[in-house]
Structures are given as structure tokens and as C-alpha cells.
Amino acid sequence: MQAFTRQLGRESGVQLNPLVDGSEVPSVGNEDQCFGIIMRATRGRIDRPFKVSRGDVYAKLGRGEPIRTNALNEAWVHVVEALNNGAYEAVVQRLSTSNAKIKYALVKLTKTEGANPTSKYTFEVAESLPTSEGFVLGVKHLECFNDGIKLELHADEVLDDDADQVGNDVLTLRVKDPDGNTLYEFTGSLSPNAKDDYGNSYYLPDIVAARTTNVEVTVGVVGDNAVIVPDTAAYGYNANGFQNWAESDTLICFEEGGTSYTTQDYQRCRENLQYTQFDFSYISSGGTQAPALLAQLAQLAFDTNKQLRFDVPGNLSVEAAIAFVEQLNMGANKTAHLLQAFWTPLKTDDPTGVNPKGYFGTATLNIAYACGRNAVKDGKGFAAKNYPIAGREWQVNRTGITQTATLRGPDLDKLAGAKINPVIYEVYTGGGRYVFYDSLTCAKVESSYRKLISVADMSCSLDDMISRAAKDFLQLPMKVAIQRMNAYLKAVFEGAESAGWLQKSTDPQMGGNAFAYSVKESELNPMDQMIIGYWLHYDGVARAIFQTQTITR
Template sequence: MTVSFVRQLGSESGIQLNPLRDNSEIPAGTNSDQIFAIAMRATRGRIDKAFIVNRGNAKLKLGKGEAMRVTELNEAWVQVQEALIKGAYSAVVSRLITDAAALKYIVVAEELNEVTDLPTGNYTFTVTAEIPTATPYLMCIKHLDCFNDGIKIALHADENRVDGANAANTILTLRLLDKDDDKIAEYTGSLIQGDTDDSGNSRYLPDIIEARTDALEVIIGSTQSIPVNSAMYGYTSAIADWVESDVLIYFTEGGTAYTTDDYQRATAQLAETQFDYAYIASGGSKSPALITVLSNLMHDTNRQLRFDVPGDLTPDEAITFVEQLNLGASPSAHLAHAFWAPFKSTDPTGINAKGHFGTASLNIAKACARNAQTNAKGFAPKNYPVAGREFPVDRTGIVQTYTPNNYELNALAKAKINPVIYENYTGGGRYVFRDSLTSAQVESSMKKLIAVADMSTSIDDAVTRYGKDVLQMPMEVSVKRMRDFLTTLFEGATASKWLVASSDPEMNGSAWRFSVKPNEVRPYDLMDVEYWLRYDGTNRQTHVTQTLSR
């Protein structure tokens, strides 16, 4: 084909066609405000980094759950499952482990005849801490998803017809199963390094696995083909012959006596993960040490932490529980939100008997479901807090175990604790999140309102994301683009009722104003961005007066 241009002209005559320049891109949001993070005890899941789960794969990736009678730490599993069902798009999980946790290799080796020392066609499966060096093996497997309940390994090699007869095959299929024989993964590849398919792509089994997942490592040993007499070779009565192991316990959790170092390791994984999220859940943890390190993560990431105050505590005990955390001293105290639910309910997952289950993750789930409903300008109704009549606690078998009086409700509000209790409304009563207070130690400030925390963190996230987009650009271009972006953003927030007119004289009756300019001291490489916003508040109290007229 003849073209009328070139991509780069030298001194010759001709037409240079430059690559397409795109000025049409519009800053787009993400669905990170439908995702939450949690550090939790689980029976499955990676221990080397945080991973993401959704409603469809949560049980496969986290395990099928264990009763809270075994350990109350299992409540986190219940909360994650409920949250994913009730509105959260996904959860970013950092698995809690101790220093005693041990991940071992699964070694597959040919079984040798004790007399002749020749292969019998059968295979052995063993678990070892190190890769064997003295004895030959078929393959060494390291499963990084760390199932407490173990996995099974199954192997099969198809018949290989050469000159009309079966011959040894260098291609085999590796299948991983859980203890209930549910398939986890399956890969087919060659035992010979450097082997390629018809397209020139490597079909070496470790290369195929590495291209598809980072949760499995396979090392091929000295055996480079599967002989005809192998138990995994070919078919019997048109049914594939597989060699399958028993359940192999290759990972030990090492107990659940977590230390502060264990909590810090887990939260560091949440801070470093590539997966984004807008909320952090405590998972019903009663550990002040875990909630404290989660509050540090909250401050470092500007994400909201919603945590549970144990529902079996009295109001005085609940206040003591929160006071010992001293979250009000954090410069980001408005991002911490406490929920106290003094009722028993049926386990939403059916694993446990009726009991006290925290509601902080449920509150996050309902916030995620709310955030999925954006308007034409891309704004969710975050000016509506997840509280009151419109956001009931939709569990079954609820029995309230403590009913606080007005004086106790007053004390809870002063301690910045949000009760989750029964309330009467038009059309009947329901269990609801009765209040929407942050942990900020203020009386008359917008920082006390969860809705404001929700909106302000969303604005900060949008601005900082776009700020990254205009880094390493000419200063004048960066300033102009940031000004245009803020104007569009704040106009959209005002139209979406997030922002209302301010009474501050400096605001001149506007709901927002901003300043974007090069820094006075470092005008060449530093741009200053400041903005002032008047968010809409939340009606927490209504004073009603009736006057009798003559």
C-alpha cells in the first residue's frame, strides 16, 4: 500500500503526519468510593500483600468462614460477606498473621521401586520448607494464596501419538483443587524450558503460569517428560487419568495472638496497595491496638475509618472504650466514625448463632450503594448521611439488648458515638443508625458531621488526582488547567447540593472560591492550590414549638 506521508521528515520534501493529539479527555472519577479496606483474620488469602475480593469470589479467596465460638476475630469475615452483599463493590483485604506463620512448598516426585530404583509410574506429594536439592522431583509448587485448610494437586498428560504408537509427553496439565474438590485453577504447559507454540510464544509451564497469575510459583525439576506407563498418562475408557493428591496442609497460620507489629504490617500493605478504596472498616475488632494503627492509616490516606464499639457494652462502657482510643487527638479525627449497636441478630451469613454483630461495615456498604447512584454531573448524594429512616438495618431476628435513655444518648453524642437502635417513624419503627457524628472534638463545626467528611474527602481526592495529572507540565499550563478543573468541579458540587452559599464575608455570598498560582518563593517548580468551601449541613436536631392562640 502506498501512503502519502511519513512520520518523520528529514531535509527531504514530503508530508509529515504527526500522531493524533487528544485534547478531548475529560477528568473521570473512579468507583473507589464503592470499595472499602480491612485488615482481618481469614483462613485463606495472601500474606505478602493486600488483595481484592468481590461478592463472587470472596468465599474462594477468604475461605468459607469459621464460627465466632472458635475466635471472635471471625466476625470480620461475617462483616465482609454482609458488606459485599449489601452494597460494597469490593473489599481490599490485608490478612492478619503472626511471625509464626509458615508457607511451604509442595513437591511432586516420581515414586521409585525399592528394589530396582526405577520409576513405578506413581507419584508422591510432600510438603517441605525448602526446595529439594538432593533428590529428583517433577515439580515444586508454592501457592501464595495460603489456604489454612490446604489444597489438592492433580496432574494429567494427554496421549502423545508418534508413528502410530503412544510416546512420552512433555505437555501436562496442572490442576489445583480446594479440600472440597472445587477447582481453583488449571494450567497446561511444557516441562521443557524454551519450548514454544506455533506462534512462537513460550509454552513452558512456569512461563504460562507467570503470565496468568502471581499467586502461584512452579519450579520444574529434572523430569522433562511423562512416560506412557505413568498413572497420569492418557485415558481409561475415554476418561482422563489423573494423579491426585490428598489434602496438603502447606500453610500454617501460626496462631492469632497478634502484636502491634502484626497490625502495622497489615496496614502497611493497605497503604502500599495498588487497589484504591474510600473507606476503612475495623471488622468488629475489639483491639485498641488495631483500631489505633487503622486510625494512622486513615490519616495517611485521608480515608474514612468506620469502627465498631462492642454491642454487648453498656453506654458507660462504650464511652470508656472510645475514650481509651483517644481518636479525638488525631488531626484527622473527623474521618473516624464510631458505631454502637446494642442488639443481637441472626448471622447474615448463617455461620454463627444469633449474637452481637457490628454494623460499621454495614454502614460502609450502604454508603457504597448510595455512591453508585451518581447524577448527570457525576456526583453521588453524599450530602445524605447513612443514618435515619432511609437507611434501616436490614437484618433478621433483631433483639435489642439495651435501650439507652435520653441522658445516655446525650452522653453518647458527647463521646461522638453513633447508636444503632430502634426508632419510630411515619409508617412504623425500624432499627437505624440514629446519628451521624464524626470523632472530631468540636461542638459547633462542620467537622462533626459524617456527611461533610464524606463530601470533603471526595473533593480532596478529586483535586489531588487531577493535581497528579498536571505535574511535570509547564507552570502556566498547570495553573490554567487546575483553575479550569476546580471551576467545573465546584460548579458541579454546587448544582448537586453539596455546597450552599456561605455567610462568610470573604466568600462574597458564594459557596466556593479558590486560589491557584505559582508559589512566591519557588515560582519555577511549586504551584499552590487553596480552596474554601461551604458544605451543606445535616439536620440532627429539630426544635418544635406549638403556640396556642386565643
């Protein structure tokens, strides 16, 4: 007999209350090792974002198509390269138009009459499910493979009391890619009342719904017809003892509907990425040159307080590159420090091997290096974000590189004035290499920390950490919330200072400290509003070094 009760009334006894966890502190995940992107792909859902990792990028995004057939295909190269160079995951919103169609793959039972009647399972594609019973299964594959899918069907043999084969309502359904790789396998019943040994629904559509949201299955047969019939390719075993499978040819169940995207298409994709449940800290342009898409990405950066790193076409001259950025007018954005431009006048081999030698943007590669850097944290959970992804240690690791632009001092000055970071050849101790030459944001300032990418990186990280912690403290008593926020800010800022993010300030109002903060009730609405303010002095970056030699006698 137990020695306690959970709820004690007027009787004598011991009430043991549930464990109170006072050890938990706000924490962060690995979102700073992930990036978001809006891109064209040949595979992937079109209705909402999905995650892609190094291990499943080909399965989820397809094998990629040549850029010479469509410039939008460069984004695929960016994603694959990034996942191979430090990015943990990409959160992808696939571009689509209103003309895109997701069709059904239908499984039908075809019977022939005559002296020797036969039955056969056939497969076809339809835009909608038949209104009357005329199909066994309808399969809707929401991952939208341009290259199609294959279906396979099998049911074990079932014998009656006379040892004759009878129909089996339990079947196994496989969904495969065109190469025969199994994407999904489900086993369930065609009967809506079927239960498993634990009393759970064994109805095939319910089994599918419980396993994935990427496939929808509808059963089109009822009653005695809701079985896989004997003497078909989907039933039983062959003479060699192997399972019989009814197999389809490749079924093209998705029509992309063209690639002429409108502003409304870009806006819809931007909103999907903004409100996704998946976390990411960087936004990639995927090499796009579409002003409408770049404008939506800049809006996404503002709405989410995440950095957008975008490419200026590498085949442009210095003047044309500057004109490209100026016509985007990124500096007018309210959070221009979150926007960062990279110009790569380099012809290189395609890092994925799909395309011939050409110009490939490096903004996503820069993000990948940042993600890899962020994976290494100190004892307090801070990565070396005060080190920008630029300079000697961050070289472009592609092959067959040829620089197609000769840059002189005035050219580099013009690029810096336009807030463009060139990716070019530089000479260091130990030889030369192709590197990210500068680390400027698009903020139209000259003497401000806002012009430094490293400051944007640290600033975004701290804002994100603090806003997430503040959400944890919502709906607590005001005094408790203020106490917890004060304790949290103290720990965070001390950690940032020890990591080298913050340095002692010379501002008299800072009193020689690297940070200051305030947490208090609102004077106007003290009953339910808490006001948080913090003042931080970030470490800068040695972008320019002035050297003088003096000869003495």
C-alpha cells in the same frame, strides 16, 4: 501507497503527526464504592492486599469460622454482609504472624524395582524444595488456604514411530480447593526450551508466571527425565476413553502460625494497605476490639485521608461504651473527623448463617450502604454524599433483632457527647425500625461542620478528586498547569454546588458564594511550585429539630 509519512526530513511530502487528544478530562473510578480492611481470614495472601467481590468472597476468604472459637472471625461476617449490601469490592489485608509458613506441594515420581517395575506419581508437602533432583514439580500456592489444596496432573499420550507410548514433556496441572473446585489450570512443558506456535516460551513455570502471581511452579527434572512417563495415573486415557489424572489428597501447604498478633504485625499490615495499588475510600475495623489494631487503622486514615468507621462492642452498657471510646482517644487524632464510632446494642441473627444469634457490629454495614449510595451519580458524576447514612431510610436489614439496652434522653446526650453513633430502634411515620440513629465524627468540636460524617464524606471526596487531577498536571509548564487546574476546580466546585454538596456562604469573605479557590505560583519558589487553596461551605445535616405549638385565641 500511503499519502503521508510520520517523520518528514528535507524531502517534499506530508508529515501526519500522531493524534492529539484534547478531549480528556480528569475522571474518578469507583473507589468510593470500595472499602479496605485488615482482618483474619482462613484464605488469602498474607504478603499483600487483594481484592474480594461478592462473586468470589467464599473462594478467596473461605467459608468463615465461628466467632465463639475466635472473636477475630467477626470480620469475615462483616465483609460478606457488606458485599451483599452495596459494597462493590473489599480490599483485604490478611493478618498473619511471623510464625506463618507457606510450604511447597511436591510432585514426585516413585519407581519400584523387580520383575514388574512400576512408576507412580506421589504428592507430599515440604517446607523447602529438595536440593537435588528428587521431584517433578514444586507448587507454591500463595493464597494460603488453611484448609489446603489439591493437585491434579495429566499428559496426553505420545506415540513413537513404532506406535509405542513414550514420555510427554507437555502436561496439564490443576490446582483445586479441598472441595474439588478448580482454582487454576495450566498447560505447559517441562522443557525450559519449549516454544509454542507463536515462538513464545511454553515452559510451565513461564506459563504460570504469565497467568497469575498467586501460584509459583518449579520444575525439578531435566533432560530425558523431564517428561510424564507412560503407564502412570497421569498419562494418557483409560479403557473408557477418559483422561487419566494423578490426583492428590488434600495438601496442607500453609500454617497460620497462631493468632497472637503483635503491634509489629498490625503495623506491617497497615503499611501494606496504605501502599497498595488498589483504590478504596473507606476503612472498616471489622468489629475488632484490639486497641493496637484500631490505633494502626486510625493512623491509616490519617495517612490516606480516608474515613475509618469502627465498632464499639454491642454488649457494653452506655457507660462502658463511652469508656471504650475514650480509652482509644480518637479525638486526639489530627484528622479526628475521619474517625467514626458505631455502637450497636442489638442481638441479631448472623447475616451469613455461620454463627448463632449474637452481637455483630454495623460499622461495615454502614460503609456498605454508603458504597451503594455512591454508585448512583448525577450527570456531573456526584453522588448524594450530602445525605448521611443515618435516619429513617437507612435501617439495619438483619433478622431476629432484639435491642438489649434501653436508652433515655440523658443516655443519648452522653453518647453524642462522646461522639458515638448508636444503632437503635426508632419510631417514624409508617412504624418503627432499627436505624443508624446519628452521624457524628470523633472530632472534639461542638459547633463545627467537622463533626458531621456527611461533611467528612464530601470533603474527602473533593480532596481526592483534586489531588488526583493535580498529579495529572505535574511536569507540565507552570502556565499550562495553572490554567488547567483553574478550569478543573471551576468545573468540580460548580458540580458540587449543583449536587447540593455546597451552599451559599454567609461569611463576608466568601462574597455570598458557596466556594472560592486560588491557584498560583509559589512566591518563594515560582519556578517549580504551584500553590492551590480552596474555601468551601458545605451543606449541613438536620440532626436536631425544635418544634413549638402555639395555641391562639
